[in-house]
Amino acid sequence: MIVLGDVDGDGDFDAFISYYQLPNRLWLNDGNGIFAVTNTEYGGANASNMALADVNGDTFLDLFLCFQDQPDEIWINDGSGNFKNSGQKLGGQTGVDHVESGDVDGDGDMDFVVANSVAGVTIWLNQKNTGSFIETGPCFEAGAARAELFDADLDGDLDLISGHRENGNKLWINNGSASFTLLGQLLGSQRMASVACGKLDKDDDFDVVLGVIENSGGNPVYFNESVNLSRNK
Numbered sequence: 001m002i003v004l005g006d007v008d009g010d011g012d013f014d015a016f017i018s019y020y021q022l023p024n025r026l027w028l029n030d031g032n033g034i035f036a037v038t039n040t041e042y043g044g045a046n047a048s049n050m051a052l053a054d055v056n057g058d059t060f061l062d063l064f065l066c067f068q069d070q071p072d073e074i075w076i077n078d079g080s081g082n083f084k085n086s087g088q089k090l091g092g093q094t095g096v097d098h099v100e101s102g103d104v105d106g107d108g109d110m111d112f113v114v115a116n117s118v119a120g121v122t123i124w125l126n127q128k129n130t131g132s133f134i135e136t137g138p139c140f141e142a143g144a145a146r147a148e149l150f151d152a153d154l155d156g157d158l159d160l161i162s163g164h165r166e167n168g169n170k171l172w173i174n175n176g177s178a179s180f181t182l183l184g185q186l187l188g189s190q191r192m193a194s195v196a197c198g199k200l201d202k203d204d205d206f207d208v209v210l211g212v213i214e215n216s217g218g219n220p221v222y223f224n225e226s227v228n229l230s231r232n233k
Contacts, residue, residue, distance in 0.1 A: 005052040005061045008081035016052070016063070021045045024065070028081055040083070042075065043067060053101035053110040056131035064112055066097035072114065074131060090133060093119040095145075102149040102158045105136075105178040113160060115147035121162055123178050136178050141170065150197035150206045152183075152224065161208065163192030169210060188212070188220050 003016040012029040019025070023041035030036065042050075042065055049066035055074065056062065063075040063083050071089035078084065091097070095118030104111040109129035114122045120142040124133040146163030153159060157174045164170070169187040172180035187210065194211035201207060205224040212219055 001049065003050055003052055007052070007061050007077055009060065009079055014081065016042070016050055018047060018050060023047060024050060026081065026083075038081070042083070043073075046070065048096050049098050051099045051101045051112065053112075055110055055126055055129075055133075057109065057129040062131065064099050064101065066099050066114070068096045069094050072097060072099070074133070076131060086131065088133065090114070090124055090135075091116070091119075091122060093139075095119060098146050100147055100149045100160075104149070104158055104174065106157055106176055111178070113147050113149060115144045115162060117143065117145040117165070120144045121147055121160070121172075123180075125178060140180070141167075141172075143167070144170075146192050146195065148195040148197060150208075152206065154205055161187065161195055161197075163195065163210075165191055169195075187222055190220075 001018050004013045007014045012031045014029050015027045017025055023043050024047050026038045027035040046068040048068045051064045052061040054061055060077040060079045062077050065073045071092040074086040074088045075083040076086050093116055095116045098115045100113045101110050105125055109126040111126050112124040120139040121144050122139050123136045125136050126133055141162045144162035144164050148161045149158040157176045159174045160172050162170050168189045169192045171183040173183050174180055190212035192210050193213050196209045197206045201223055207224050208222040210220050
């Protein structure tokens with residue numbers, strides 16, 4: 001996978017790239033679309049996913065690094081694209097993690113939602129924009145290997161979609177303080193490999209496109225109808 005962001009503060013997009021069974025590497029953009037790889041390796045063969053977000057309020061994008069079968073890590077950016085391991089160990093359960101960033105509890109700093117293929121979804125809340133994270137409540141939706149944040153009901157907070165290997169894809173509504181309630185509607189039974197949210201029709205809400213595994217009948221589109229989602233036939 002590739003994650004884009006201006007990590008060295010020069011106004012262009014740089015790229016973190018994860019490689020199968022190899023460490024993640026950072027490629028810096030020279031401003032002309034020419035990228036050069038840096039020397040630092042992030043994680044090892046089991047570094048499975050990552051996200052960029054400013055976790056300590058210094059305007060620089062920091063790195064959340066996911067691992068398979070071991071705790072995840074936070075790497076702090078010094079502003080020039082040099083990252084230092086913060087020493088935090090988040091989680092630790094077996095399985096493969098997928099991470100999304102966003103202000104989940106509405107306090108103005110960046111939190112993380114981690115979907116684990118064994119334990120399910122964990123919410124990590126940033127403590128007063130310090131880059132120090134605590135887990136809020138137990139994991140939910142065991143086996144949910146994917147998660148995506150978006151404002152499904154247009155109330156100003158971030159809701160989420162969880163993707164499950166066996167039990168379908170589900171919509172969870174945020175009460176505004178990082179407590180989620182299952183809406184009840186199933187967004188298909190196909191195994192979700194990826195998800196994208198955006199405004200696909202002429203209204204102002206966010207619709208959903210699910211990327212499903214091969215030979216599952218194509219990628220379904222769901223149009224948002226005031227929280228209740230209806231599939232595009």
